[in-house]
Structures are given as C-alpha cells and as structure tokens.
Amino acid sequence: MIFLSLILILIGMTFLYECSSKQISKTKQLYLIRYKTLFKFFAYLCFLIAGSLLCLEYGNAIGFVSWWLFATPITFLLVLWVNELKPNKNKILAK
Numbered sequence: 001m002i003f004l005s006l007i008l009i010l011i012g013m014t015f016l017y018e019c020s021s022k023q024i025s026k027t028k029q030l031y032l033i034r035y036k037t038l039f040k041f042f043a044y045l046c047f048l049i050a051g052s053l054l055c056l057e058y059g060n061a062i063g064f065v066s067w068w069l070f071a072t073p074i075t076f077l078l079v080l081w082v083n084e085l086k087p088n089k090n091k092i093l094a095k
Contacts, residue, residue, distance in 0.1 A: 001057045002066070005050040009071050012046035013078050015039045047071075 018032060019039045032039070050070075055063030 001053055005053050005067065006070050006074075008046040008050035008053075009067070009074055012043040012050070013071075013074050015043035015046070017078060017082065019043070 019036050047067075051064065051067040053063075054066045057063065058066060
C-alpha cells in the first residue's frame with residue numbers, strides 16, 4: 001500500500017511538472033497544450049487516491065502525515081532535478 005501511494009504521488013508530481021508553463025514552452029508538445037487541464041486533474045486525482053489509500057490503511061491522522069512525508073522529499077528532489085544547479089562564479093572568484 002505504501003509503495004503504491006509513493007508511485008501515485010510520483011506520477012502526480014510528474015504530471016504537474018509536465019503541465020507547468022515553463023516546461024510546455026521548452027518542449028512545445030501539442031498534447032500537453034491541448035490536454036493541460038486533464039493532466040492536472042489526473043495529477044490531483046493521483047494525490048487524492050494516494051492520500052485515501054494511506055488514510056484507509058493507517059487512519060486519518062497517520063495517513064495524512066505519511067502522505068505529507070512522502071510528498072515533501074519527492075517535491076524537493078523534483079525541484080533539484082529540474083533546476084540546473086551550478087556554482088556561482090562571482091562567489092568563487094571572491095574567495
């Protein structure tokens with residue numbers, strides 16, 4: 001149950017990332033432009049299903065906290081993966 005919830009959260013985050021205006025402008029894929037609302041709906045549906053599975057398995061409070069704990073690192077890793085992190089040259093030269 002936990003693994004399925006983790007996969008659903010990952011799928012939801014990926015859908016939201018693909019539907020972002022920055023990503024759409026990079027890829028210019030027509031299916032993303034045409035079905036943007038549908039992709040967002042499925043992303044939120046994945047989040048709802050993942051949260052519901054965890055709440056059914058472990059109770060409301062523990063299920064919500066588990067969902068939150070799974071979603072936070074996935075979001076952080078997605079942000080790190082999307083943004084190209086490079087050292088600031090001005091700070092390196094100042095040392």
